Amino acid sequence: MGFLATTGKYVLFLKRVFSRFEKRTVYLPKIIEEINILGISSIGFVAFVSVFVGAVVTLQVAYNMENPLLPTYLIGLASRDSIILEFSPTMISLILAGKIGSHIASSIGTMRVTEQIDALEVMGINSASYLVFPKICAAVFINPFLIILSIALGIVGGWLAGNLTGICPTEEFLIGLQYEFAPFTMFYAIIKTIIFAFIITTVCAFFGYHTKGGALEVGQASTKGVVYTSILIIIFNYLITNLLLS
Amino acid sequence: MIRVENINKSFGDKHVLNNLSAHFSAGKINLIIGKSGSGKTMAIKCMLGLHPIDSGSIIFNDRDFINISDRQRKEIRKEIGMVFQGSALFDSMNIQENVMFPLKMTKSMSVSDMKKRVDFCLNRVDLKNVHTLFPSELSGGMQKRVAIARAIVLNPKYLFCDEPNSGLDPVTSKVIDDLLKEITYEYGITTVINTHDMNSVIEIGDSIVFIQDGKKEWEGDKKSITTANNKYLNEFIAPSKSLRRFSG
Numbered sequence: 001m002g003f004l005a006t007t008g009k010y011v012l013f014l015k016r017v018f019s020r021f022e023k024r025t026v027y028l029p030k031i032i033e034e035i036n037i038l039g040i041s042s043i044g045f046v047a048f049v050s051v052f053v054g055a056v057v058t059l060q061v062a063y064n065m066e067n068p069l070l071p072t073y074l075i076g077l078a079s080r081d082s083i084i085l086e087f088s089p090t091m092i093s094l095i096l097a098g099k100i101g102s103h104i105a106s107s108i109g110t111m112r113v114t115e116q117i118d119a120l121e122v123m124g125i126n127s128a129s130y131l132v133f134p135k136i137c138a139a140v141f142i143n144p145f146l147i148i149l150s151i152a153l154g155i156v157g158g159w160l161a162g163n164l165t166g167i168c169p170t171e172e173f174l175i176g177l178q179y180e181f182a183p184f185t186m187f188y189a190i191i192k193t194i195i196f197a198f199i200i201t202t203v204c205a206f207f208g209y210h211t212k213g214g215a216l217e218v219g220q221a222s223t224k225g226v227v228y229t230s231i232l233i234i235i236f237n238y239l240i241t242n243l244l245l246s
Numbered sequence: 247m248i249r250v251e252n253i254n255k256s257f258g259d260k261h262v263l264n265n266l267s268a269h270f271s272a273g274k275i276n277l278i279i280g281k282s283g284s285g286k287t288m289a290i291k292c293m294l295g296l297h298p299i300d301s302g303s304i305i306f307n308d309r310d311f312i313n314i315s316d317r318q319r320k321e322i323r324k325e326i327g328m329v330f331q332g333s334a335l336f337d338s339m340n341i342q343e344n345v346m347f348p349l350k351m352t353k354s355m356s357v358s359d360m361k362k363r364v365d366f367c368l369n370r371v372d373l374k375n376v377h378t379l380f381p382s383e384l385s386g387g388m389q390k391r392v393a394i395a396r397a398i399v400l401n402p403k404y405l406f407c408d409e410p411n412s413g414l415d416p417v418t419s420k421v422i423d424d425l426l427k428e429i430t431y432e433y434g435i436t437t438v439i440n441t442h443d444m445n446s447v448i449e450i451g452d453s454i455v456f457i458q459d460g461k462k463e464w465e466g467d468k469k470s471i472t473t474a475n476n477k478y479l480n481e482f483i484a485p486s487k488s489l490r491r492f493s494g
C-alpha cells in the first residue's frame with residue numbers, strides 16, 4: 001500500500017481511537033493494567049541499560065577530552081547533557097519501541113486474527129478505542145517517569161565509571177553536573193518522550209489492528225510496527241530538536 | 247426475524263456475495279450451508295456489519311441495519327450474540343470475566359447480579375467449576391460452550407454461529423447442536439448457523455439456505471433437502487453417508 005494511503009488509514013484509525021468512548025469506569029482499570037504491562041515491567045530493563053550506557057558515555061567523553069587545558073568537571077557536564085538530551089529520551093524510546101511496541105502490535109494482531117476484535121465489535125464496542133486508548137494513556141503517562149529514571153541512573157552510571165577509573169573524581173563530576181544546568185533541557189527530554197510514546201503505541205497498534213491472516217502475519221505486523229515506529233522516532237527527533245533547541 | 251435482500255460484497259474484482267437474499271425466522275434454527283470458501287462466514291459478518299456491504303439491505307425485525315448511525319447500530323448489536331468459529335474468547339480474561347464482559351460493558355448491574363447471571367449461563371451450557379480457568383486451559387468443546395454462554399448472557403434476540411462444530415469430535419458436535427437447538431426454542435431466538443456438517447443439517451436444520459460462490463442456489467428444510475433438484479447441492483450432499491442412511 002502506498003505511503004499516502006497508509007497515512008490516511010492511520011489518521012482514520014486515530015479518529016476511531018479517539019471517538020465513541022465506552023463507559024468511563026471501563027477505562028481506568030485498563031489504564032492501570034497497561035501501566036503495569038507497558039511501564040512497570042520495563043523498569044528493570046531500562047535501569048540496566050541506562051547505568052551501563054551512562055558509564056560508557058562518560059568514558060567516551062573523557063577519552064575525547066584528554067587535553068589537560070580542559071577542566072575535568074567538563075566530563076560531568078558533557079555526560080549530563082548527552083544523557084538528558086539524547087541518550088535517555090531517544091535511545092530508551094527506541095529500545096521501548098522494540099519492547100513494548102512489538103508487544104502491542106502482536107497482542108492486538110493476535111486478537112484480530114482470532115476474531116476477538118470482531119467479537120468486541122459485535123458487542124457494540126468501539127474496539128479501536130477500547131483496546132488502544134488505554135495503551136496510549138498508559139505510555140504517555142509512564143514513559144516520562146521511565147525516562148527520568150533513566151536519566152538519573154545514566155548519570156549514576158557515569159559517576160561510577162568516572163570514579164572507579166579515576167578519570168573524574170566525585171567532586172569534579174558534581175561540579176560538572178550542576179554547571180550551567182538549563183532546566184529547559186529536561187522539559188525538552190520529556191516533550192520528546194511523550195511524543196515518542198504516542199508514536200510507539202499508535203503506530204504499533206495500527207499495524208496490529210490491521211493484521212490479516214494468521215500467526216505469520218502477526219509476526220510481520222509486529223516487525224513492521226517496530227520498524228516504522230523507529231523511523232518515525234528518528235524523524236521526529238530531528239524535527240523536535242530543530243523546533244525546540246535551535 | 248432477519249431479512250437480507252440482494253446483498254453484494256466484493257473484494258477488488260472478486261465477487262464474494264452475489265445478490266444474496268434470505269429470510270431467517272425467529273424461534274428457528276436457520277442454516278447457511280455450502281462448501282468451504284462459498285461465502286458463509288462473509289454472509290454472517292456482513293449481516294453483523296463487520297464488513298460493509300456494497301449494496302443491498304439487511305433488516306432486523308423491520309429495523310434497517312445499513313443506513314443508520316453508529317449509535318443505532320450499537321443498540322441493535324446489543325440484541326445480537328455471536329459464536330465465532332474459533333470461539334474468540336478473550337485470552338487475557340478468565341472464563342467468568344469472559345462471560346461477564348458483555349454485561350460489564352453494557353449494563354449497570356451490581357457485581358453480585360452479574361455473577362449470578364454468569365453462573366446461570368455457564369450452568370445452561372453445562373459448565374461447572376471453570377470460572378477461574380483461562381481459555382487456553384479448556385478443550386475446544388468447552389471453549390465453544392463458553393462462547394455460547396457469552397453469546398447468550400445478554401438474552402439476545404438474534405444468535406449467530408460460525409461453524410459451531412468445526413474441530414469438534416462427533417459426540418461433542420452433537421452436544422453443541424442440541425444445546426443450540428434447546429436455547430433457540432426455549433428463548434425464541436432467531437438463530438443463524440453456518441455449517442458444512444451434514445449431520446448438523448439433519449439434526450437441527452429448520453430452514454436451510456444453500457450457497458455456492460456467494461450465490462443462493464437452493465432453500466428449504468431438512469426434509470426437502472434429500473429430494474432437492476440442484477446440481478451443486480446434490481454434489482455437496484453426495485459424500486455424506488449419514489444423509490444416505492437418513493434418506494434411504
Ligand SMILES: Nc1ncnc2c1ncn2[C@@H]1O[C@H](COP(=O)(O)OP(=O)(O)O)[C@@H](O)[C@H]1O
Pocket residue numbers: 257260262280281282283284285286287288289
Ligand atoms: N478479507 C477478505 N479479503 C478478500 N477476500 C476474502 C476476505 N475474506 C474472505 N474472502 C474470500 O471470500 C470467499 C468466502 O470466504 P468465507 O466467507 O470465509 O467462506 P466460508 O466461510 O464459506 O468458508 C473466499 O473465497 C475468501 O477467499
Ligand SMILES: [Mg+2]
Pocket residue numbers: 283286287288408409
Ligand atoms: Mg467460514
